[in-house]
Amino acid sequence: MLYNAYELQRTMLSGAAAWASVGAELLTNPSLPMGYMGFGPYMASALDVFAHATAPRGKPTFDIESVEVDGTLHAVTESIVLHRPFGNLLRFERAGLPKDAPRLLIAAPMSGHYATLLRGTVARMVESSVVYITDWADAKMVPESEGRFDLDDYIDYLIGFLEFIGPNTHMLAVCQPSVPAFAAAAVMGKHKNPCRPATLTMMGGPIDTREAPTSVNDVAMNQPLSWFKHNVIATVPLSYPGAGREVYPGFLQLAGFMAMNLGNHMMSHYGMFKHLVEGDGESAGATKAFYDEYRSVCDMTADFYLQTVEHVFQKHSLPKGEFVHRGEVIDPGAIRDTALLAVEGEKDDISGIGQTRAALHLAPNLPEAKKRYYLAEKVGHYGIFNGSKWRGRIAPVLEDWMRTHPAVETDKKASKAKA
Template sequence: MLYNAYELQRMMLGGAAACAAIGAELLSNPALPLGYFGMGPVMASALDVFAHAAAPRGKPAFDIESVTVNGVTHGVTESIVLHRPFGNLLRFTHDGLAPDAPSLLIVAPMSGHYATLLRGTVARMAESCVVYITDWADAKMVPIQAGRFDLDDYIDYLIGFLHHIGPGTHMLAVCQPSVPALAATAVMSAEDDPCRPVTLTMMGGPIDTREAPTSVNDVAMQQPLSWFEHNVIATVPLTYPGGGRKVYPGFLQLAGFLSMNLGSHLMSHYAMFHHLVAGDDESAAASKAFYDEYRSVCDMTADFYLQTIEHVFQRHSLPRGEFVHRGKAIDLGAIRDTALLAIEGERDDISGIGQTRAALHLATHLPERLKKYYLAEEVGHYGIFNGGKWRRRIAPVVESWIATHRRAPLKIVA
């Protein structure tokens, strides 16, 4: 019933948004005098804001057409290099890269948004690296015949992607995937896998949520796992390819994120309205672009979502040494030559300070010279991987770490 109620609401809002968009265009039409005086501009702006907020959204495109390096612009080529049911592997490259440019696998979160949320991350790192990114699928679009997808599968996907790219690859995980990325690194290190990452950068990741718990952590801890299973898990309607699959709907994740900072989101839309009334279309367009991405959401499989709640936020399985992959305990002490970089934002209200840094302490057999911590001052969660502070202050730290450790992983000697 939950999903059906949402679909009904979405259909109604979609029609209202279309009508509002038409009204805004009519009131803004230079051929009509109403748009030049009185309440015309105000009404047009109000309708435009409503139309944008209520319009249905699909999967965005990366649309990274070019990058500029040392004043020279290069066209970027995007391609799918590996198809998998629950997520493809994308590659971004350009002809300005050096022949020995490092390969970087960016692990996008599977947390209700598409991988395009990291568009700014990809664009910046593509300046110096051959960038690969995990393009996770919307669970409601994956036929139920494809089977289940849980944390074990997530780790297996990462290992498979690293094998496809080959030895010498660097890996960067943003937020939630820091946990499975660190686990995959440990699994590959324990097996002396030649494709284990040379470096692993974790940004705002919940490695140990007992450190500086945030409101997100509190919500996960306040209810037993059975509550989440009975209250937020829904069945995909049969109108979708994944009809019958149990999922955590993206619209619930979006509602949760919006409610955390409802006041600021309302003020952002109010500011958008004022920009439109004043004719400042550029500022309004910037706000619209952000919310186009922010409000584009997808579903997660119930298995993956519930296991993440249980092992990452409730049981803290990885830092306690109780995390298991395919029936075998994961030993973070097996990481001996993958250089770890932990990055946190001073104003991060999703992953508190210390949660990502915990990875450096848990890798007990990794030499200190292969560990680095960076605290981005005056940066929130989103700013760690997108925006001006990411491009100017944080990305250079990542690039330097990769450049310092550009070598094939050393063979582990027992």
């Protein structure tokens, strides 16, 4: 019933958004005088803001056509190199990259937004690396015949992607996937998998949410797992390919994030309204672009969502040494040569300071020279992986870490032996 009610509301708002858009265009038509006097500009701007806020949205595109390096534009190619039911592996490569350029796998969050939320992350890193990214599917679009998808599967997908790319690939986990990415590195280290990552960078990840818990952590801790099962899990309606699949709907995730900072979002829209009234289309367009991405949401499978709530936020299974993958307890001590970099934002209100840094203490057999912590001052959660501070301050730290640790120790020794 929850999903059906949302679909009904979405249908009605889509019609209202269309009419509001028409009204805004009429009021701003140069041939009509009402747009230049009285309340005309205010009415047009209000209708424009309403139309933008309620318009339906699909999956965005990365649309990275080129990047500028040392004052020169280089074309960027995007391709699907591996197709899986619950997520494709995308590759981005710019023209002019040296043959020995590092390969970087970006593990995108499966948290209600599409991988395009990391567009700025990809655009910056493709300047110096061949970039791969996990393009997770919208669970409502995956038929039930494809089976389930849970935390074990997420870890298996990361391992499979690393094996496809090849040895000495670097991995970057943004936010939520820090936990399964760390687990994947430990599993591959235990089995001495030659494709284990050369480096693993975790940014704003909930490795140990007991450290500086945020309001997000409080929500997960204040309710039993049964509450989440009964209140936020819905069944995909018949109108989608994944009909019958149990999911955590993206619209609920979006509602939660909007509610966390409702005042800021209201002020952003008020600012957009004022820019439109003043005729400042560029400033209004920047706000619209942000919310076009922010409001583009997708569903995640109930299995994955509930296991994440249980093991990451409630039981703290990884830092307690109780995290299990395919029936085997994950041993962080198996990470012996994958260099770890933990990045946190000083103003992060999603993952508190210390939650990601905890990963460095979980790998007792990794030399200290292969561990690094970086605290980005005056940076919030989103700014860790997007924006000017990411491009100018954080990305160079990651690039330097990758250059410093280009390969796992065994491969370095093998290369010296052959030489």
